[in-house]
Amino acid sequence: MSTEISTQITPALHPDNVMEIEGYDTDTAPFLAPTMTAFSEAYEGLRQVHTAREKAKTNPTWNEAMQVIHTQDLADKVMTRITRTFDTTRANLEKSIAHLEGELSQPVESKAAGSIAAEVRAHIKGMPTGERMKVIQQAINEGDHIVATAVFGAPAMLSGLGADMQKVLIRVYHERHNPEVAKRLKAMQGAKSMIEDRGGLVFKAMEKAVGAQPHKVKALREAKNAAEQAFILKDA
Structure with missing residues (x-):
């Protein structure tokens, strides 16, 4: 799986980085495919938000504040999907690593009389x-x-x-x-470390895609909601 490079997104989140994990090759690629998918979804999700932000600027009825608010709405949905995928992938890697660790630590039966x-x-x-x-x-x-x-x-x-x-x-x-098991274990450990080390970069990258810090978006949304209260028809 390969994703077109975007100059707007940090290279650290590009899914091709998974191929640089120690132990990655044609044998271990299937076991690291979920990790590559997780980074691909993150990368493409960020690209989608960047695109939406640029598109929002072309809406003549939205000022900058409205552009940010609507972009953040999309970003929230994208982030939910990204974090869920990362969490699931990491959890599955942990289970697989524990299983392989067990295989490489199991008791040995004597082969001699x-x-x-x-x-x-x-x-x-x-x-x-x-x-x-x-x-x-x-x-x-x-x-x-x-x-x-x-x-x-x-x-x-x-x-x-x-x-x-x-x-x-x-x-x-x-x-x-059991070199194949050992190689697979090392590759999976590398994948887990990559998720742990780089997964957090998504939050900063998403903030950049939205164009404003979360607390500023929150303030804009509260101001918008407060202003809209004046247009609610009240009973006599």
Whole structure:
């Protein structure tokens, strides 16, 4: 999805920015499509308000105040749609991220016979700390599932590891042998961060599109409503 660039809207909100997220490629694009749609709707919504503002200036019956008021009416509707889309997209990303985090942190089942796995753990536990970590990391990198799962498929202390370190190494093991899941997770985390970091820019961009700050529009609307009260026919 590509949106024509507008010089009136900050480049930070253009949907093509999603393609710059680390991990974005043909494999992860489908999972980031909702994020691109959210930014596209924001960008096109802002463009619509800018267009409406310019069109309002051509109405001979509206002074500048009326132009702003009517533009703000449209902006409010557009903002409701934009914020709802961003909120929904972010919430769905959070759920997907939590699911993938679970996949990359799930317990590991030993692939070696019980006696062999026990021997592997005993051997590794007897090594100096530096050598122990080197052997485990080498097993992960080389795909030695017998050694790696022997260590990860039992309580950490049996291999001379701390519980926290074992969790870290299990995560590394899963990422190494499930690269597509790890890539998808990184891309989704990037998408969530982009929404959180840039979503707030829409409010300032919308204010620019309307042509006045919200409190000024509010004051104009109140003045208009107060003036219109004089034209209401009252009962005798």
